Amino acid sequence: MVYQPLEEKRLKVEEIFDNTEDKNLDPSTTKWTKDPDYYHPDGDIVVLSENKLFKVHRFLLTRDSQLFAVMLASSTMTSFTDHRPLALGDSEEDFRALCWILYALPDELFCQADHAYQTTAKSRRLMSVFDITNKYQMKSFRQWSGEQLAKHCRNAELLSTCTVGDLKRLIITANTCRMHDLANSVASIWISRMDIVSLKCALTIAESLYSRWFEGRVYYFALLHGLRHNIGQTST
Numbered sequence: 001m002v003y004q005p006l007e008e009k010r011l012k013v014e015e016i017f018d019n020t021e022d023k024n025l026d027p028s029t030t031k032w033t034k035d036p037d038y039y040h041p042d043g044d045i046v047v048l049s050e051n052k053l054f055k056v057h058r059f060l061l062t063r064d065s066q067l068f069a070v071m072l073a074s075s076t077m078t079s080f081t082d083h084r085p086l087a088l089g090d091s092e093e094d095f096r097a098l099c100w101i102l103y104a105l106p107d108e109l110f111c112q113a114d115h116a117y118q119t120t121a122k123s124r125r126l127m128s129v130f131d132i133t134n135k136y137q138m139k140s141f142r143q144w145s146g147e148q149l150a151k152h153c154r155n156a157e158l159l160s161t162c163t164v165g166d167l168k169r170l171i172i173t174a175n176t177c178r179m180h181d182l183a184n185s186v187a188s189i190w191i192s193r194m195d196i197v198s199l200k201c202a203l204t205i206a207e208s209l210y211s212r213w214f215e216g217r218v219y220y221f222a223l224l225h226g227l228r229h230n231i232g233q234t235s236t
Contacts, residue, residue, distance in 0.1 A: 032082075038099040045072070048085035049095035060102040064138040090132060097128035101141050113148055120161050123152050127166055131173050146179045153185035164198040168205055175209050187214045194221050 034053050043055035062069040080086040088095070104112075112122060130145040149170065162170075167190050174183040190202055191214075199222060206215035 032085075035096065035099075038096060038103070045080045046082055046085040047080070047095065048087045049090050050092040052092045052096075053082060053085060054095060054099060056099060056102070064133075064140050065136045067137045090135075093124075094128045094132045097125045098132045098136075100125060101129045101133070101145070113151075123149075123162070124166065126152065127162075127170055131169055134173050134177055142177060146174065146177060146182055149174075150179070150182045150185060153182065153189060164201050167198075168201060171205060171209070183209075187211070187217075191217050191221060194218070 032048065032051050032053050034055070039053060039055045040057065041055070043057050045056060045058045045061070047054045047056060058068075058072050062072055090098075100108075112126065126145055126149055130142060130149055133141040133145060167186055171183050171186040171190070174180070174186060187206075190198065194202065199218065203215065203218045206218055
């Protein structure tokens, strides 16, 4: 299966900094709560994701991310506290997944990699790790999580309960990272559990990735099940 590589979006420090200038970030009017697992008293930077505060160690954020290294080295961005957190715009689930991989112990990584210990929740966490480490250009973590997801895809049961949104995010990120084996596996899983709800979405994604194989399989599924009228016109 051949995909047209999408241009990898490179975040700039200024784009992240703009998010921290939100004048609505007022703890007196917003209910912020500390994350029970990743609010470390000895941490030196506070991050806000949705309404959850995370206090983490900046060296963990910067050791595999030039983006964070440049951003946090700026003299104008040296102090992020409970009252003025760094608001990155990520979901609480995604940033917690990032914290997990940054602080994970060897036995946790072993369990994540061992299929015998897999659950749908762990697969979803791995998807979040893959996506957010790609966003922040953490290449080592992105490569590891992508390889683990490729292994997970061989066990279709683990991804059988993923939402259409999960599949969409995973295949786009895999294609952006040029991990085409993973993108192919996700496409195959998507096709195997195709329904009316995901039909149009799958076709739109196939067209945006210029994947004639994926696109053809979607059309074939629609024709086979008499769902041609459910496709309609799509736009990329």
